[in-house]
Amino acid sequence: MPTKVIIGAQWGDEGKAKIIDILSEKADVVVRCQGGNNAGHTVTVNEEVYKFHLIPSGILYPGKTCVVGNGVVIDPEGILGEIDHLVGKGIDVSTIKISSRAHLVMPYHKALDKAKETLSAKEGKDIGTTMKGIGPCYMDKAERTGIRVCDLYHDEVFKEKVRTNVKIKNAMLKHVYHQEVQFDAEVIIADYMRYRERLRTYIDDTTVIVYEAIKEGKDVLFEGAQGTLLDLDIGTYPYVTSSHPVTGGACIGAGIGPTMIDECIGVMKGYITRVGKGPFPTELEDEIGERIREEGHEYGTTTGRPRRCGWFDAIIGEFAVRTSGLTQIALNKIDVLKDIEKIKICVGYELNGKVIKYFPASLEDLELCKPVYEEMEGWGDISHIRTYEALPDSVKKYLARIEELCGCKITMVGVGPNRDQNIVIK
Template sequence: MSSVVLIGSQWGDEGKGKITDYLAEEAEYVVRYQGGNNAGHTVIVGEEEYKLHLIPSGIIYPGTKCMIGNGVVVDPGVLLEEMEYLKEKGIHVTPDNLKLSLHAHMIMPYHKILDGLEEEKRGAAKIGTTKRGIGPCYVDKIARTGLRFCDLQNKVSFRKILTQNVQAKNEILEKLYNQKELLDLEAIYNEFMAYGEHLLPFIDDVSYILNDALRDNKKVLFEGAQGTLLDIDHGTYPFVTSSNPTAGYAPVGTGVGPTKINCVLGITKAYLTRVGEGPFPTELFDATGKLLSAVGNEVGTTTGRPRRCGWFDGVLMNYATNINGMTHLTITKLDVLDQLPTIKICTAYEIDGVKTTTFPPDLERLSKAKPIYEELPGWQTSTKGIKTFNELPENAKKYLKRIEEFLSVKIALVAVGPKRDEAIELEKLF
């Protein structure tokens, strides 16, 4: 296979960073196709830990080319900070190993201000935004008033669009939010011209680069941020992100045709987690939930917020499998379950007294869903350091085979620890 789309199967935080890193060693191109710096992933290589938010983790490997696609909204200041962060760790980001789509939209200062004000105004109905300007940037993109990186190449055009936007946003800030401190056009213009001086060498037509690479049968890894249930169209709306983390957006967010995708790899934990608001049918509020949180170190990379924990949800995962057209699956954090005497898999919901195996997309029905569980015996022995499937405890193998059988999707990788070498490869993807 020359192209793999890697997606989150839950609400994000499934361990995509580790698996991206695992595959990036063989991939020649690693491409981010949606979202912004509201997502993050942690990669551990040897004793070194890397926390990344925009730049694909392939940047860690010499010779791997990283791409930020047109579907990503990028805060230039954050991108430069991340470059500096990597430099301090001995990794130099250059136009040779990173390209930024000229069609990607820029997060502006007013996007971040409006993000915070809008969330504050929602009060008890808040959606849990990271307040980093992602949503308002996508709003401007759809409203056709956004600024793209190609606009930095034309100072006259940039200033014209910026002037119109600042006038419009100041009116909103003043009249809707009663703000006294308004946007300073000159300050924003000068700030972004300075960003342009640093970033112009990185700006390129990512679509052409990727199509040429795929034509030459290069190994390309498409990396999604967040997860399926946070998809703006297919997620638990309105508790979703502002973009499409699902596999179907990988071609749109990078400018390659869907026929050029060979494999869709879904990433899921051996249990479930969620950050932020919204229904979570298998959420655990007992000692088991606390154990999963503690052993799994369940804290958001970007937000620092504790993740809610629950049992593996087969109903949700069947939905994610269908939506993404998954061809393969990766199970992460299997080792977190090592201590448990009994492990549960949700195989159906009961909603208003009726059993269903269909995931309800509307919040009212989902909030009523009571999980129906199938219980499996735990293995209560460490899986750390195990390198092959056959070495796993018998009950761990049965658990994985039951997931595979229930979802009708082959498991390609199993992670038994946070480090990149703590993985069991069942099928080679590149």
């Protein structure tokens, strides 16, 4: 198993955790590279469901080093809660390593996130964030006023940064957002001093850990969160996350160079979903869309919000292949489409009377795009099938057409949520 990056190749929620879980069995190190606890990975093992937000899902395999990299923003209360939950399930957490360079989500970040969303909602301009404080934390990071994990272990530096930031954030909350909530810097300092003692055993220079593992020939798996169209630079801006869920983000978020990546697997669903606002060309606002939502349990891991559902969009698939250099596609949840007579694939967009084959940057243009569909024959229940050869011809034709349109080989097909419901295509 070479060094691999696994990314979401749609709007997130593609079932990355299942693929990561399967590949983690042969990995030595599993690395989370970006995002915060606004993202969620769900893994089903022996009918038991595990939900991860910050800790790599590779932790379910004993002995795997699980790295939370420098590109992740960490809510100490959140990650300690995950650790406690895993300990309660009898999972060994001693192999977790948290980057000393990662930035900390602070209480005022959550308050600012909520205040901005609330104000924007009144004007119909809210983004649909999880209100976990992730965006404001990345804002401080970019503004160079953020607080990092390493700051926790330098008392005076940490206290000065908290006091300075609280003064500014309180003023913003009061005078910009007209909120009554105000923070006491000393209370925050005391809380985070308690967190640091519990976190101490997990903190390390993870850039060294990852680099040395690769140099020693160990199998390293980079675990992406969210999805390509949520990328800050190339996603459906402004309805995006505050980090880079594409292959390039894995390099920056783990602190290693691009020449150390051997393979990149893009995870897609046999249909497509999105959470929150923004244009969605193939969205199904009908009985089929509702059926896919219920059959696929399409509700957010972090928020519980219902996901918008639509037909597979090959324009988005090709975009992900191109912008992340995908070498393989893992196509999940095609079992969800069972018993639908005609399956559609979007092969282009009609924009201003012309058919285009690219994904527009402008949301105004994307809003005007009408999907151009091809129809294919459907299939019945395939959740019991375990080999490619046993799949119905209609499924094989569907897979082949997606490969052709996206320009990338499908190497894994998911026919259910469990570990054993994954077909490897050689």
